[in-house]
Structure formats: C-alpha cells, structure tokens
Amino acid sequence: MALIKGGTYTPLYGRDSLKVTVADFKMDVYLVTNKQFLEFIKKNPKWKRSRIKKLFADKNYLINWKSDIELGDHQSLNAPITNVSWFVAKDYCKNQGKRLPTIDEWEYVAMANKTLPDARQLKTYNEYILSWYEKPKTFNNEIGSTFKNYWNVYDLHGLVWEWTLDFNSVLISGESRKDVDKDSNLFCGSAAIGVTNLMNYAAFMRYAIRGSIKAKYALKTLGFRCVKTISN
Amino acid sequence: MKNLKLTFIVLLVLHSFVSCKNDMKNKTSNELTTYYCPMKCETNKTYKKSGSCPVCKMDLIAHTREASKRLVEGEISDESIFHLTSLWNTEEGKTIQLEDLKGKTLVMVMIYTTCKAACPRLVADMRNIQAQIPKSNLGNLRFVLVSIDPKNDTPKRLKEFAIENKMDEEQWIFLQGTESGVRELANVLAVKYKEISPIDFSHSNIISVFNMGGELIHQQEGLGVDNKETIQTILELTTKN
Numbered sequence: 001m002a003l004i005k006g007g008t009y010t011p012l013y014g015r016d017s018l019k020v021t022v023a024d025f026k027m028d029v030y031l032v033t034n035k036q037f038l039e040f041i042k043k044n045p046k047w048k049r050s051r052i053k054k055l056f057a058d059k060n061y062l063i064n065w066k067s068d069i070e071l072g073d074h075q076s077l078n079a080p081i082t083n084v085s086w087f088v089a090k091d092y093c094k095n096q097g098k099r100l101p102t103i104d105e106w107e108y109v110a111m112a113n114k115t116l117p118d119a120r121q122l123k124t125y126n127e128y129i130l131s132w133y134e135k136p137k138t139f140n141n142e143i144g145s146t147f148k149n150y151w152n153v154y155d156l157h158g159l160v161w162e163w164t165l166d167f168n169s170v171l172i173s174g175e176s177r178k179d180v181d182k183d184s185n186l187f188c189g190s191a192a193i194g195v196t197n198l199m200n201y202a203a204f205m206r207y208a209i210r211g212s213i214k215a216k217y218a219l220k221t222l223g224f225r226c227v228k229t230i231s232n
Numbered sequence: 233m234k235n236l237k238l239t240f241i242v243l244l245v246l247h248s249f250v251s252c253k254n255d256m257k258n259k260t261s262n263e264l265t266t267y268y269c270p271m272k273c274e275t276n277k278t279y280k281k282s283g284s285c286p287v288c289k290m291d292l293i294a295h296t297r298e299a300s301k302r303l304v305e306g307e308i309s310d311e312s313i314f315h316l317t318s319l320w321n322t323e324e325g326k327t328i329q330l331e332d333l334k335g336k337t338l339v340m341v342m343i344y345t346t347c348k349a350a351c352p353r354l355v356a357d358m359r360n361i362q363a364q365i366p367k368s369n370l371g372n373l374r375f376v377l378v379s380i381d382p383k384n385d386t387p388k389r390l391k392e393f394a395i396e397n398k399m400d401e402e403q404w405i406f407l408q409g410t411e412s413g414v415r416e417l418a419n420v421l422a423v424k425y426k427e428i429s430p431i432d433f434s435h436s437n438i439i440s441v442f443n444m445g446g447e448l449i450h451q452q453e454g455l456g457v458d459n460k461e462t463i464q465t466i467l468e469l470t471t472k473n
Binding site: 168 | 310312313418
C-alpha cells in the first residue's frame, strides 16, 4: 500500500467551510483485480453470483463471468474487477482488514499527477482525464497500464470509476430520483453544497456518477480499491 | 370525476376485504387463522375467534398461520432488509438487529434530532401517517426512526426526543447504529446524506414502508407530500395478516 500524507484541500463539492482535511492513510497501489476477486469469491461463497441476495446486487453482478467461479472469455486476470456492487466491495476490503476510501480521501489522492500532489489547475491533467472518458472499454486493460502518481498510486484515472465508502453523500440538485428545484422538497440544507470549480468537468462527472448510482448497482465501468486507516 | 374514482377505489378495497373474509370462511378452518391481542395482555396467547381481548378489550388481530410459519422458519426473501446484520441501539437501551423487527410492517425514516429544518416536518409526516391508521392496525406496525447522526443521537437523547415529540408509545422505535451500519441502511433505502457540520446534515426526505418480511413495498419522497398512497399501503399490509 502507498502511504498518503494527509492535508487540506478544496474539493469540487465543499462543505460549509469549503476546505476538507484528510488524515494520513494508506491506499492500495492498484485496483482490485479479477484474479484477487475470484479468490475472494471462492472463500466467501455468499457473494457468488448464484447466491448473492438481490438486496445486495442487481442483475449485472459479475454478469460476464462464465460461472460462479470462472471469468469470462475476454476478461484478463489482471484487469480490474468490475460489475460488483458497493456491498460486496465493502465486504472485500473488510476481509482484508481494510475499508473503502471516502470520497474526500479518494479525490485527495486523485488530484495528483505524476509529479504534483494537486495538479488540478494544469490543462494537461484535465485533458488526460477527459481523453480517457473518450476511450472505449478501458475496463479491459490491465492494472498498472496508466501512470503512477505523486503518491505512488496507479490507475486512479484511465481504467475505471471507483466505489467510495460514502458515495451516497453526494447530493446534487435534481438528484437521480426526482427532478426538483434545488433544495425545495427532497433535501434539507442542500443549498449549502455547491460546485466550487465548475471548470473541473472531469471531477464533476465523477460526482454526477456518485449522485446517480445505488449501492446495489454493478456497473461494467466501476471497480474499487481499498484503503487503511493509520492507527497511532 | 375524482370523487367517482375515489368511490370506486373505496368499493374495490371494501370488496377485497369482504372477499378476503369469505375466503377464510370457505376454508372453514379456524386453524389457519389465529387472533392475538395487540397489547399482548396475556403474553403470547392466541385466540381462535375474532373479537376483543378479554383483558384490555382491544380488538384482536388476525394472524394467518401460513405467514407465521414462513417467518418462524426464517425464510426471508432475497430482497429483505433483514439480511443486514448490523447492530442497533434502541431508545430503550436495547441492542437489536433489524431482523428482530420481523413480523411487523415497518415504516422507516432517517432523521437526526438536532435537525432544525426538514426533520421536524418529517417527524410530523410520520405522526400524520400514524394518526390515520386505525388502532387495531397499530399492533402490527412499527414506526422506525433511524438516526443518521449516531455520534450525538445516543439512546438517551433519542428517548428524550421521543418523549418531547409524544412518540413514546410501543409502536415508535428509535435506532442508533454505527456509522457503517447507518451508511449501509441508507444505501438500501436510497437515502443520501452528508454531514455539513458536526450538528448539521443534508439528507433526502424519504419515508419507506416494508412488509413483515422486510421487503421494501413503498417509498414516499419529499416533505408534507400527499401521504394517501403510503397510508393505503400500510393499511393493506397491516390488515392482510
């Protein structure tokens, strides 16, 4: 795991105080792979495709696997696992003595490029992410095939989206389920949450995805990695 | 036109109630249905005939054996929230799992007690719903208020809140969970929330209704919205069994 030195930054969606402070933590260098997930499934049969409760995953769960314990024909062992729900991702990390990263933690690490901890103001940084959005089927690529960032973490941009522990804390007006005026009906106090930098389109996409998914969704373009709190 | 529609619905509902009763009679077996007192005056004693409780005189509630059998065997469906195994503290200081609420229709909402804006209205919505449910149905029903602020909403605080808001009868249950348990339940209910400051949260306003097997049957979104459908759902669920 890579050690991430904590710090303070302004996320796309700030809280009242705008700045967010992240404590030191450790993050997996790579996304969880098909191979690793397969091993996990063999040891935890309750998450097999044929056994999983509908409460915890929709019908796309591991949909391309040949059977409960066989990958699909075109799936590489070293490609990131996708088509998994939040519940399973969460349990996977727990089984390793880890957890999913919070949005703040993930964004904190992901704002780095190869050399800077916060490269968000650089044109090249944003262009790189946007060009990824245009590439098809990057979820089939193997882990480590993009770049190693400032924190020595690979593939935060370029392969798949990633589950976060508190993805359901993204409250965007006109949220997935009901198109209402800002904070009129569905939300309490959501006016306090606004975009701090609308130019950051790439990040806006990530927040939009988080605001629209549900925990049981198993999307082809959504994988995960784990993190660990550093206990003193 | 609206009146006509309403009359039609009322007739339809009445009809289904009547036909339900007929069905039971047709089976000519009292064995299938037992009756129990909602107050459990004689603990878990069941009665063979409908009527009122000999102790407190409250109307007895019908209970079909089929349903109880299914639940005793612990067969809950794939979509039941009873698969969530996290632990919760009630306002009475008991520790439970959601599965301990099995057998009751559940009306669930997520709130936090320091909330000044939406929560009082959400709580009022819950009370409005409760006020429209006949007493005889309440025994089959639990209103569950889950705190999204487990740090501040201790069982003691929840109990105070219950008393302040006159929600201290048996059918009201307040739950304090762990941070991860709350996050998980919110995800099942599709409730979104975010801590904006140590005492303030943004959150979706959703009231969810579950059947006695823990399956999500209905959700009502927004504040002070028309709760007719929610009440209809609750009536159907609590009358059937």
